[in-house]
Amino acid sequence: MPCQHALCSKVFTVTTSSKPFDLANLDPLTAGIFHAATSGERSTRLREWLQTEPSEAQLNAVYRELSSKDKGVAKLLKERIDEIKRSQGQEALASDWAQKAELILSAPRLNMADALAWQRDAAKAGAPLSRDPLATLKVRLLERVKGVEDLQHQVMVQRESAVLLAQRIEVLSTKPMAEAQHGQGGLQNDVSQWQNQAQALTSNGSWASIDLKYPSQLEVAGQQLQAVWDAFSAALVSANAAWSDAQAALPPVPVWADEIRRQRGENVQAPAPAASPVASAATEKAEKPAKPKVDPAQRQALREQALLTVQPALDALEKLISESPGAKLTEACAALQAILKTHGKQLDTSLDERLHKALLAAGDPQGWPRWVTDQVRLDLVTQAEALLDANKTPTLGGRKMQDKLRQLRDSWKQMDQGGMPNHGLWKRFDAACNEAYKTVLAWLEQMKKDSADQRAQRLALMEEVKAWTAEQANNQDWRAQLRALHQFADRWRNAGHLSEKAFSEMQTQWKGVFKAAAARLEAAQKASIERRQALIEEAKALAAAPLRVDAVKALQQRWQVEAQSVPLDRKTEQKLWEVFRAPLDEAFQRKGNDRLTTAAPLTAHDRAVIDASKALDEANAGGDAAQIRAAMATLDAALRGQAQQARQAAQAPTVAPVSVIDASASPAAATEATAPAEACADANAEQSSVDATAQQVQPAAPLVAAKPAKPVIAVRGDDRPGQKKTEPAAGRDGGRRDGRPGERGARAAGERGGDRFADRGARGNAREGRDFREERGPRLGDAAFRAQREAMERAEMSLRKLAAQAHGETLTRLMSAWQDRQADALPSAQDLGRAINAATRQAWAQAISQAAKAPASTALLRLEMAAEVPTPADKLSERRMLQLQLLTQRNQPGPSETWGQDVAQVLSGPHEEATARRLQNVLKSLLRS
Numbered sequence: 008m009p010c011q012h013a014l015c016s017k018v019f020t021v022t023t024s025s026k027p028f029d030l031a032n033l034d035p036l037t038a039g040i041f042h043a044a045t046s047g048e049r050s051t052r053l054r055e056w057l058q059t060e061p062s063e064a065q066l067n068a069v070y071r072e073l074s075s076k077d078k079g080v081a082k083l084l085k086e087r088i089d090e091i092k093r094s095q096g097q098e099a100l101a102s103d104w105a106q107k108a109e110l111i112l113s114a115p116r117l118n119m120a121d122a123l124a125w126q127r128d129a130a131k132a133g134a135p136l137s138r139d140p141l142a143t144l145k146v147r148l149l150e151r152v153k154g155v156e157d158l159q160h161q162v163m164v165q166r167e168s169a170v171l172l173a174q175r176i177e178v179l180s181t182k183p184m185a186e187a188q189h190g191q192g193g194l195q196n197d198v199s200q201w202q203n204q205a206q207a208l209t210s211n212g213s214w215a216s217i218d219l220k221y222p223s224q225l226e227v228a229g230q231q232l233q234a235v236w237d238a239f240s241a242a243l244v245s246a247n248a249a250w251s252d253a254q255a256a257l258p259p260v261p262v263w264a265d266e267i268r269r270q271r272g273e274n275v276q277a278p279a280p281a282a283s284p285v286a287s288a289a290t291e292k293a294e295k296p297a298k299p300k301v302d303p304a305q306r307q308a309l310r311e312q313a314l315l316t317v318q319p320a321l322d323a324l325e326k327l328i329s330e331s332p333g334a335k336l337t338e339a340c341a342a343l344q345a346i347l348k349t350h351g352k353q354l355d356t357s358l359d360e361r362l363h364k365a366l367l368a369a370g371d372p373q374g375w376p377r378w379v380t381d382q383v384r385l386d387l388v389t390q391a392e393a394l395l396d397a398n399k400t401p402t403l404g405g406r407k408m409q410d411k412l413r414q415l416r417d418s419w420k421q422m423d424q425g426g427m428p429n430h431g432l433w434k435r436f437d438a439a440c441n442e443a444y445k446t447v448l449a450w451l452e453q454m455k456k457d458s459a460d461q462r463a464q465r466l467a468l469m470e471e472v473k474a475w476t477a478e479q480a481n482n483q484d485w486r487a488q489l490r491a492l493h494q495f496a497d498r499w500r501n502a503g504h505l506s507e508k509a510f511s512e513m514q515t516q517w518k519g520v521f522k523a524a525a526a527r528l529e530a531a532q533k534a535s536i537e538r539r540q541a542l543i544e545e546a547k548a549l550a551a552a553p554l555r556v557d558a559v560k561a562l563q564q565r566w567q568v569e570a571q572s573v574p575l576d577r578k579t580e581q582k583l584w585e586v587f588r589a590p591l592d593e594a595f596q597r598k599g600n601d602r603l604t605t606a607a608p609l610t611a612h613d614r615a616v617i618d619a620s621k622a623l624d625e626a627n628a629g630g631d632a633a634q635i636r637a638a639m640a641t642l643d644a645a646l647r648g649q650a651q652q653a654r655q656a657a658q659a660p661t662v663a664p665v666s667v668i669d670a671s672a673s674p675a676a677a678t679e680a681t682a683p684a685e686a687c688a689d690a691n692a693e694q695s696s697v698d699a700t701a702q703q704v705q706p707a708a709p710l711v712a713a714k715p716a717k718p719v720i721a722v723r724g725d726d727r728p729g730q731k732k733t734e735p736a737a738g739r740d741g742g743r744r745d746g747r748p749g750e751r752g753a754r755a756a757g758e759r760g761g762d763r764f765a766d767r768g769a770r771g772n773a774r775e776g777r778d779f780r781e782e783r784g785p786r787l788g789d790a791a792f793r794a795q796r797e798a799m800e801r802a803e804m805s806l807r808k809l810a811a812q813a814h815g816e817t818l819t820r821l822m823s824a825w826q827d828r829q830a831d832a833l834p835s836a837q838d839l840g841r842a843i844n845a846a847t848r849q850a851w852a853q854a855i856s857q858a859a860k861a862p863a864s865t866a867l868l869r870l871e872m873a874a875e876v877p878t879p880a881d882k883l884s885e886r887r888m889l890q891l892q893l894l895t896q897r898n899q900p901g902p903s904e905t906w907g908q909d910v911a912q913v914l915s916g917p918h919e920e921a922t923a924r925r926l927q928n929v930l931k932s933l934l935r936s
Contacts, residue, residue: 040080041072049073049080057083063091100134101141108144112151117216122152155216158208162221165205169228172197173235180239184246184263191243198236205229317362324365380422384432387422391415391439401443405450412440412447461503465513468498469520476524485573488528495521535573536583542566543587550590554598559591602789612648613791619645620791620798627798627805635802635809642795646787813838818930826918830856840934847907854915865889866912867925873902873909874932879925906933 040056043049061069066088074081104125111121126145129136136145172194179190205225208214214222246258249267257264324340394411396402403411419436472495479488499517542565549558566587570580609617619642626638787795817834824832830852836845868886871878878886893901902909906929913926 040069041076046077046080049077050083053080053083057087063088066091097133097135100129100132101138104129104132104134105140105144108141108148112144112147115215117151117155117213119152119155119216119218122148151213151216154213158211158213159217159221161208162217162225165201165208166224166228168201169232172201173232176235176239180242180260181262184243184250184266187243187263188247191240194236194239198232201232202229321361321365325361381429381432383422384419384429384436387415387419388432388436388439391436391443394439394443399442401446403446405447405454408443408450409447412443415440457503458505458509461505462509462513465499465502465505465517468495468502469517471495472520472524476520479524479527485528485531489574492521492525492528495524531573532575535569535575536579538569539566539583539587542569543583546587547590550594554594559594563591609788609790612645613788615645616642616787616791617794620794623798623802627802630805630809632806632809632813635806639799639802642798646795814840814931814934817934818927821930822923822927825855825914825923828855828859828918842934843907847911850908850911851914854911857915859917860915862916862919862922863909863912866909867922867929869902869909870906870913870929870933871925873906874929876928876932879921 040049040052043052066084070081070084070088073084108125111118111125125148126136129141134141136142175197176194179187179194182190208225209222242258242260242263245256246260246263246267249255249257249264250270253271257267391412394402394408401408415436419433475491475495482488499521505513542562546562549555549562566584570584574580575583619638623635623638623642626634629635817838817840820832820834821839824830824834833848833852833855836843836848839848864882864885868878868882868889871886872890893899910926910930913922916922
């Protein structure tokens with residue numbers, strides 16, 4: 008926008024034509040920016056001046072003067088100057104990239120790489136792609152690229168259409184003649200339409216810009232389709248002629264030829280499996296223009312010429328290698344490589360190995376590529392042929408065979424890329440792969456069948472679960488239901504493999520069916536958990552109150568009933584049980600601690616038992632069996648109170664207890680009264696001995712004669728109908744053992760003239776006051792009881808260990824004495840144990856001291872029979888024969904009776920490792936008996 012002030016125009020005209028701006032001219036030009044009082048006012052005036060669109064020279068001049076006075080306001084000028092410079096640079100960039108885009112678009116053949124890279128490179132350079140002309144050029148390039156890509160895609164579709172049309176023609180050639188004639192018209196229209204579409208593609212403006220491979224592919228597809236159609240049309244014309252003329256030649260199509268033979272009345276033979284003749288003819292006709300045949304003589308001439316050219320160069324290189332081995336012959340190697348690049352394709356394989364070795368020796372790391380490639384291909388052929396053994400049996404399973412074949416074919420494709428083909432090796436490789444693929448086909452069929460069977464099995468299982476759910480609608484046996492559900496789940500899990508898609512679909516259905524089947528059980532488990540939670544709260548309340556054992560037992564019984572009626576998950580049930588048991592355990596533990604804290608002080612008897620237990624532990628730590636046994640005897644005496652009684656007899660004065668007995672009572676009554684008094688005195692011996700020295704003996708109170716013990720009456724424990732347990736058994740009190748009527752012993756008394764059981768009652772009455780139980784000491788306290796029990800257990804364990812150790816040492820000494828043939832080293836009879844007497848040991852010593860005799864195998868077998876230890880496998884037959892012989896010998900001592908003599912016979916023989924091992928196993932058992 009031009010400045011409206013006349014003064015500004017005049018000053019601008021003068022200054023631009025004569026001299027640079029000065030402050031006197033700049034201030035009126037900028038509407039008084041330099042004479043403004045404040046920075047805000049200068050900013051306002053500067054913005055108003057910038058709206059007039061001043062030139063770049065004016066902006067620079069004002070910026071130079073203003074930057075030294077007010078940098079904040081000068082910053083606005085700096086931003087405007089930078090923006091102007093940026094816009095100028097973008098205009099230059101836009102011009103340059105617009106020229107590049109025009110060059111790409113104006114080229115006769117669009118370079119796809121340059122077109123796709125133009126936008127990326129322009130954006131990296133900072134070109135304004137969003138403004139014209141670059142925005143328009145970008146759209147044009149994108150449309151051009153899209154048109155080329157669409158054309159390439161149409162070519163690929165057209166090529167696939169040609170393949171499908173050729174397949175339709177081949178299929179129609181296998182149909183009857185009438186059907187082929189009927190479909191000929193439609194096929195002809197389709198072929199013509201395809202040709203028109205292919206012609207339209209070639210006339211497209213972007214045809215010259217597509218990739219070079221697409222035109223050749225479309226041309227080959229058209230030639231293939233035309234060849235197939237021409238062969239089909241010619242075969243159909245020949246078939247029509249043969250149908251109307253019996254002398255005409257038959258068409259090359261087997262189906263039509265057979266049909267014409269049947270029409271002529273000739274015999275029709277089974278057609279041999281072969282490729283479609285239409286396809287074969289079409290293939291031959293299609294290959295002729297694509298790859299014209301070469302005259303064999305010409306091919307041979309080319310090979311001879313290539314051989315004559317390569318042979319001298321190879322000989323020269325080999326000569327140089329032999330003259331200077333190990334040196335890098337770069338020039339000679341490059342010359343040979345240049346010759347091979349020209350004549351290598353015509354060269355046969357006779358020189359491949361020599362060329363490869365020569366190139367490697369000359370310093371070429373790759374060698375002759377065709378030789379290396381053929382070696383890799385030969386290895387692939389060997390691997391493919393190894394997939395089937397000599398009997399045409401696959402060496403791998405279906406899945407592994409499929410993966411291996413895919414891997415081999417991919418490797419072959421990689422070798423074919425950029426390399427020369429080898430048709431001979433390819434035929435061998437393809438034949439081996441096709442033969443091995445039959446195994447994959449059989450496996451796929453089996454997998455399909457198995458998948459169908461497994462799907463049917465799973466569907467049947469779901470129906471079975473649905474029927475089971477309906478049957479269990481009123482059943483309360485939750486354990487049986489849980490067991491059945493687990494079985495259903497296991498059957499579903501083991502039902503076999505399905506594809507992921509099929510399994511996901513059926514898994515959803517199965518979850519719904521199984522959830523419906525387990526709904527009642529889950530509801531019962533939920534209710535059971537709630538009831539168990541209530542029992543847990545009762546247990547906590549019961550544990551907080553004074554402990555009642557009967558209430559605890561009743562509560563635990565209710566828990567067991569609940570646990571047996573409704574089963575839960577193992578972890579959940581265990582967790583609930585632990586929570587339920589914890590407060591009760593704490594209550595019992597608290598009760599035990601209270602009992603220990605409130606227990607009475609140790610009595611003299613308890614203290615004596617504890618001291619004997621400590622002495623037993625000390626003897627046990629010493630490891631001496633004799634001391635341990637002596638300490639055990641001392642502890643046993645302390646338990647019975649013998650030591651305390653002996654100590655009381657030596658220390659306490661003898662005080663006769665005063666007893667008052669009725670003088671008028673009979674002697675028998677006096678005796679009966681005295682016996683309980685003595686028993687009572689024995690029971691209270693501990694307390695009386697403790698208080699004997701502290702208190703005076705008080706006269707004992709009159710003792711009342713104890714009531715006679717109630718006679719023991721035999722009671723039947725059987726479950727006869729009508730028999731009560733409280734009734735005396737028949738035949739025990741006056742009855743006979745066999746239950747018949749009559750007095751017991753009556754017949755015997757009559758026969759013998761007296762009753763042999765006449766005084767039985769008197770004798771029984773005399774024994775009523777006698778206690779036949781084993782005498783024992785006073786009752787022990789808890790601490791003394793635990794101390795003596797633990798000490799006795801540790802002592803018995805130590806004795807067992809010492810006995811085993813001594814037994815092992817004795818066996819070792821016995822084996823060593825036998826090996827060294829030294830009778831003096833033989834253990835004593837006491838060390839050998841109570842099973843060996845002096846005579847037996849003397850016989851063993853004589854056997855060891857004598858010279859070694861023949862091995863006593865029979866004696867060793869008898870020893871193994873006596874000890875009942877296994878016999879080695881190679882000796883089992885001999886042991887069975889010996890057992891049969893022993894069965895036939897009557898009144899002969901058995902192996903268990905003569906094992907001492909048998910050991911002497913074995914010791915008289917030579918010491919062998921196997922025999923010694925067998926003898927040691929036998930003596931381990933026999934010496935302990």
